[in-house]
Amino acid sequence: MAGKKVLVVGATGMVGGLATQTLVGRGCAVAVAGRDAHGLAERSNRWGNCPHRSFDAYDLEGAAGLASWASQALGGLDTVVVAVGVAGFGRAEEVTEAAAEHLMTVNALAPMAVVRGALPVLEPPGAVVVVTGMIVDRPMRSTADYTAAKTALAAWLGVVEREQRDRGIAVVDVRLPHLDGGFADRAFIGRAPRLPRGADAAQAVARYVIAPITDAAARTG
Numbered sequence: 001m002a003g004k005k006v007l008v009v010g011a012t013g014m015v016g017g018l019a020t021q022t023l024v025g026r027g028c029a030v031a032v033a034g035r036d037a038h039g040l041a042e043r044s045n046r047w048g049n050c051p052h053r054s055f056d057a058y059d060l061e062g063a064a065g066l067a068s069w070a071s072q073a074l075g076g077l078d079t080v081v082v083a084v085g086v087a088g089f090g091r092a093e094e095v096t097e098a099a100a101e102h103l104m105t106v107n108a109l110a111p112m113a114v115v116r117g118a119l120p121v122l123e124p125p126g127a128v129v130v131v132t133g134m135i136v137d138r139p140m141r142s143t144a145d146y147t148a149a150k151t152a153l154a155a156w157l158g159v160v161e162r163e164q165r166d167r168g169i170a171v172v173d174v175r176l177p178h179l180d181g182g183f184a185d186r187a188f189i190g191r192a193p194r195l196p197r198g199a200d201a202a203q204a205v206a207r208y209v210i211a212p213i214t215d216a217a218a219r220t221g
């Protein structure tokens, strides 16, 4: 993987942070994006002062421009990892319209904008690795809006995967299982139901986020 040029969006989060740490360790050139500008600058510092840019999910044009910025900063781009998301809980009638909009924007529209902006910029062989969640296949009560957003993103990625296949750009929908690390406790609305113990986050990121990048490079290279 050494020498790969990778944009990680959501690098301030647990999954994005673990993925970036691994990619840097394996000799990739990395550019990182996240919402918390201060936290992002600190992490960039730890990752060899890699290029960093903050953005908010509600700025969809800004999200769409991240790949082009990263490509300029790194002198090209072949891989994008998107690990942006926020949980939300509550029966459908308890979720406000504002919260529903927030969940759809952060979990679906912003990741889609990042990928949409990346497709013309990516140089094959390349990969787009986007975290959705196991919830797409196994929805739970009190997660209708979160599940709907992740499922919309998964369906969109499924079509994009077919569109990009012949171009040498692998599009990977990562349906992560529930991990340790407190994602559900950072919910935008509502409280998480009692959840079983999460899987080990570092192992899950290695298996579900990093391995597909190596596999995609082998398949499309």
Ligand SMILES: NC(=O)c1ccc[n+]([C@@H]2O[C@H](COP(=O)([O-])OP(=O)(O)OC[C@H]3O[C@@H](n4cnc5c(N)ncnc54)[C@H](OP(=O)(O)O)[C@@H]3O)[C@@H](O)[C@H]2O)c1
Pocket: 009, 010, 011, 012, 013, 014, 015, 016, 034, 035, 036, 037, 039, 055, 056, 057, 058, 083, 084, 085, 086, 087, 106, 131, 132, 133, 134, 175, 176, 177, 178, 179, 180, 181, 183, 184, 186, 198
């Ligand atoms: N952890 C799990 O158990 C689990 C399981 C299945 C799927 N997933 C999915 O995996 C992804 C990452 O999860 P995680 O555990 O790493 O979560 P996390 O630690 O809470 O990180 C979430 C990331 O999303 C960013 N984000 C949140 N709201 C944003 C906004 N309005 N604008 C821009 N960025 C925003 C955060 O930015 P800041 O920190 O800078 O605010 C952070 O980089 C999410 O898509 C999640 O749905 C997680």
